[in-house]
Amino acid sequence: MRRILRRLVAPLVLGLAAIAAPAGAAPACPQAATTLHAPLPHLARALASGAPVGIVLVGIGGSRAEGPEGPFAQTLAKRLERGFGGHEVRVQYVPTPGMLAKDSAERVRRAATEAEPALVIWRTGMADALAMTDPAKFGNTVRRVAEWLSVQSADLVLVDLAYHAGSAQEANYRRYVDALAEVGRGAEAPVFRRYAIMEAWARAGATPSQPAAAESCLAEALAAAVLQQAGR
Amino acid sequence: MAADQREWRIDLFRGLALVMIFINHIPDSPLAPFTSAHYGFSDAAEGFVLMAGIAAGLVFLRRLDRAGPAEVTARAWRRAFDLYAAHLVIVLLACAIVAYAAHVEGDPRLLGWINLGPVFDDTAAALLGVVLLGHQPGYLNILPMYIVFLLALPLLLPLAAARPKLLLAGSAALWAAANHWNLNLPHYPNEDGWYFNPLAWQFLFVIGLVIGTRMSRGLPVVPRSNLLLGAAIAYLILAVPLQRDEDLIWPSLPLPWFLYGLDKTYLTLPRLLHALALALVLARLPVAAWIARLDRPGILVLLGRQSLAVFCAGSVLAVGAQVARFVLEAGVALEAALVLGGIALQVGLAMLLAWMEGAGRKGRPAAVPVAPGGRAALGEGGGG
Numbered sequence: 001m002r003r004i005l006r007r008l009v010a011p012l013v014l015g016l017a018a019i020a021a022p023a024g025a026a027p028a029c030p031q032a033a034t035t036l037h038a039p040l041p042h043l044a045r046a047l048a049s050g051a052p053v054g055i056v057l058v059g060i061g062g063s064r065a066e067g068p069e070g071p072f073a074q075t076l077a078k079r080l081e082r083g084f085g086g087h088e089v090r091v092q093y094v095p096t097p098g099m100l101a102k103d104s105a106e107r108v109r110r111a112a113t114e115a116e117p118a119l120v121i122w123r124t125g126m127a128d129a130l131a132m133t134d135p136a137k138f139g140n141t142v143r144r145v146a147e148w149l150s151v152q153s154a155d156l157v158l159v160d161l162a163y164h165a166g167s168a169q170e171a172n173y174r175r176y177v178d179a180l181a182e183v184g185r186g187a188e189a190p191v192f193r194r195y196a197i198m199e200a201w202a203r204a205g206a207t208p209s210q211p212a213a214a215e216s217c218l219a220e221a222l223a224a225a226v227l228q229q230a231g232r
Numbered sequence: 233m234a235a236d237q238r239e240w241r242i243d244l245f246r247g248l249a250l251v252m253i254f255i256n257h258i259p260d261s262p263l264a265p266f267t268s269a270h271y272g273f274s275d276a277a278e279g280f281v282l283m284a285g286i287a288a289g290l291v292f293l294r295r296l297d298r299a300g301p302a303e304v305t306a307r308a309w310r311r312a313f314d315l316y317a318a319h320l321v322i323v324l325l326a327c328a329i330v331a332y333a334a335h336v337e338g339d340p341r342l343l344g345w346i347n348l349g350p351v352f353d354d355t356a357a358a359l360l361g362v363v364l365l366g367h368q369p370g371y372l373n374i375l376p377m378y379i380v381f382l383l384a385l386p387l388l389l390p391l392a393a394a395r396p397k398l399l400l401a402g403s404a405a406l407w408a409a410a411n412h413w414n415l416n417l418p419h420y421p422n423e424d425g426w427y428f429n430p431l432a433w434q435f436l437f438v439i440g441l442v443i444g445t446r447m448s449r450g451l452p453v454v455p456r457s458n459l460l461l462g463a464a465i466a467y468l469i470l471a472v473p474l475q476r477d478e479d480l481i482w483p484s485l486p487l488p489w490f491l492y493g494l495d496k497t498y499l500t501l502p503r504l505l506h507a508l509a510l511a512l513v514l515a516r517l518p519v520a521a522w523i524a525r526l527d528r529p530g531i532l533v534l535l536g537r538q539s540l541a542v543f544c545a546g547s548v549l550a551v552g553a554q555v556a557r558f559v560l561e562a563g564v565a566l567e568a569a570l571v572l573g574g575i576a577l578q579v580g581l582a583m584l585l586a587w588m589e590g591a592g593r594k595g596r597p598a599a600v601p602v603a604p605g606g607r608a609a610l611g612e613g614g615g616g
Contacts, residue, residue: 095424098347098370100259106495109482113489127370130345132557133260140478148481167339169558 029217030206032197036190040155040229046118047230052088054117055080058108059096059124060159072215076121079223084230092117100127101141108145112152119226120149123159123194125176132172139179146187156189157226163198190229192222239290240533241520246283247532248523250542251575252276257371257550258557262568268510272471273494277374277428278436278507284378285437289444292389305386312382315540316365319375322544323362326369326551327351333555342558346370346551350421357421366420368427372547377428380417381437388441393449396442407435411490411498425497432499436507454515461516464509471506531579538582545581549574 046053060073073093081089094111096104101124112120122145128138142158149156160180161173177195184191197218201207208214252267253276269275296304327348334342343352346369350358361367365376381388391399409415410432416425446453455461474480485492490500514520523532535542553570560566 093423095419095422097349097419097422097424098344103496106493106497110489110493110495113484113493126341126344127346130342130558131259131554132562137260137478144479144481148484151481152484162341164339164341167337167341169337169339169561172558172561173341 029213029220030201030204030208032201032217032221034193034197034221034225036157036192036225036229037184038188038190038229040119040157040190040226042153042155043119043226043230047084047087050087052090053084053119054090054092054115056092056094056108056111056115056117056120056154058094058111058120058122059099059104060093060121071212072219075216075219076223079220080226083223083227090115096124098127100131100133101125101138102133105141105145109148112149112154116152117154119155119157121157121159121192121222121226125161125180129161129173129176135175135179138176139183142180142189143183143187146183146189149189150187156187157222158184158189158191159222160191160193160195163195163202165199165202192225194218194222197221242283242286242290243533243536244520244523244527245279245514245532245536246287246539247535247537247542249276249280249283250535250539250546250578251532253280253543254546254550254574254578255571257547258553258567258571258574261571262564263571270475272468272475272506272510274503274507274510275496277496278499278503279510280374281377281433281436282440282443282507282511284381285440285442286444286447287440288381288385288437289389289392289441289446290448291444292385293393293445293448296389296393301386301390304389308382308385312379315375315379315382318540318544319365319372319379320362322375322547323369323372325548326372329548329551329555333559337559342555345555346372347422354421361420361422364420366418367422368419370427371550373427374543376426377430377433380430381434384434388438389445392438392441392445396445399438400442403435403438407432407499407504408490411500412488414498416497427497429497429499432497436499436504439508455512461512464512467505467509468513471502531582534582534586535578538585541585542578542582546574546578549577 043053055077057073057076060076077089077091080091092111092115094107096107099107104122104124108120108122111117122142124142125138128135146156146158158180160177163173167173173195177193180191181193183189198207198214201214208217252269255261255263255267256269256275256277264270267276268279292304292308295307326346330342330345330348331352333345334340343349347367348369350361350367351369352358358367365379368376388399410429414425415431416429417431419425443453482494483492489495490498492502493500494502496503524530527533553574556562556570557567562570
């Protein structure tokens with residue numbers, strides 16, 4: 001059904017996009033100093049075994065390739081596949097558009113139960129920050145998922161929130177960034193500090209002008225950090 | 233029990249569900265402990281869909297008996313169109329609220345609120361998605377599911393009346409198949425399924441529909457087994473610590489996920505059983521009378537009778553309250569005021585609509601028959 005829908009609307013959408021979007025080459029990525037502070041033993045073990053490596057991307061991708069989130073998912077998947085050399089990599093996307101962590105958690109558990117991945121990358125926190133859920137409960141929800149995944153022999157990498165310079169509500173966003181950092185320290189689930197990277201870019205005046213380019217650069221940095229921890 | 237009294241209880245519980253849905257749509261508000269979601273696997277959405285099915289059975293079976301399937305089809309599809317139009321209006325209003333907040337705050341991250349991101353970032357595709365019901369913002373996704381149920385009603389209703397066991401078996405099989413094979417209606421432009429998966433949730437609606445058709449025919453609907461009642465109470469009590477325990481790690485069992493997971497999208501078994509257990513307890517014990525004694529002015533019944541308008545208003549007010557809470561960095565007192573103020577506005581709307589209906593009836597010629605207490609609005613208003 002989705003294919004039929006896509007076939008019906010794609011020509012119109014592509015036509016409109018061609019009118020609206022000027023062509024341009026992607027700029028080089030600004031510096032993004034990031035390392036994951038905890039190892040990824042399950043991923044390393046899966047790579048060492050030579051078996052296909054399952055990766056579940058939660059809250060990442062799901063949008064059309066032309067959409068702003070498309071580049072992040074595509075770049076991340078391609079870089080990981082390339083970085084793992086000849087290993088067969090099976091990437092599964094679990095979209096959680098606008099969903100709170102407590103609702104996304106069920107999607108994570110279901111996907112991990114069915115796909116048995118070695119690595120789960122979960123981008124979360126933005127919906128909770130906007131809805132102003134209790135940061136402590138939010139952190140607890142994520143921690144429980146991290147511990148559950150550990151029992152399932154899967155590593156979890158958390159990706160925290162996006163930064164935008166000039167918002168009066170930054171203190172609110174930071175509460176959820178801090179909650180994820182706390183989970184990362186306690187549950188050995190490394191956090192990819194997207195918020196800090198984007199803040200550093202903004203302070204240095206180095207933020208890519210196109211949102212899609214920024215997303216690609218962040219995905220490059222995340223992939224590099226994962227590959228480094230996996231010994232690649 | 234008289235038919236009128238049964239319908240009164242449905243209105244009351246539907247009104248209660250509307251209030252709880254509104255509170256749930258402002259997550260972690262100070263009033264969250266007053267909702268069923270706080271104490272169990274299911275929440276007010278399950279109750280609302282079950283009661284929508286009951287109301288549809290009550291109202292549309294009478295119409296089927298009186299005027300035939302063509303009339304039922306016309307009415308149900310007309311109602312589906314009304315819900316569709318209402319859905320588009322509330323999505324548009326939610327977009328306007330979020331766009332205004334993002335503009336005032338100068339923060340583009342706000343545009344991603346409740347999954348509205350594609351409307352602003354990928355507008356051409358998202359607009360197509362919205363009108364085709366393929367793109368559903370968060371908290372505004374119950375009506376599309378109910379539209380599907382109303383479109384299917386002309387097929388479901390005769391089966392519910394004549395072959396209820398066959399319909400229930402088929403419905404259960406579809407629920408299990410949707411869960412087992414992750415079948416869902418597509419989202420567009422996001423690559424996702426509907427948040428309220430109609431292929432799974434139809435089971436609860438069909439259970440309600442069968443109950444409603446039996447009530448309409450004066451047949452017994454509530455199991456009298458005390459053993460079953462005891463099991464239902466035990467299940468509800470067991471769910472409380474499991475739901476409240478913040479350190480509990482949900483187990484992995486050698487069973488299909490939907491038999492023990494808690495995924496709302498697929499209405500997994502623990503959620504379904506929780507909703508049915510709650511319905512059984514509410515039907516067997518005089519809970520409605522207790523609530524009615526507390527609610528002497530009949531506010532909940534009033535809300536339940538204007539369910540579509542109240543639901544739509546509540547959906548938009550909840551988005552507004554979320555935005556206000558964020559922008560104003562509201563403390564507990566202001567949060568409580570936002571929630572209570574939103575409920576007061578919905579009550580005011582329901583009172584206004586009831587008054588307008590009363591005024592409209594007074595202005596009609598005496599020869600036009602009028603259902604007592606605005607009953608005709610009950611089942612047809614079940615979308616909200």
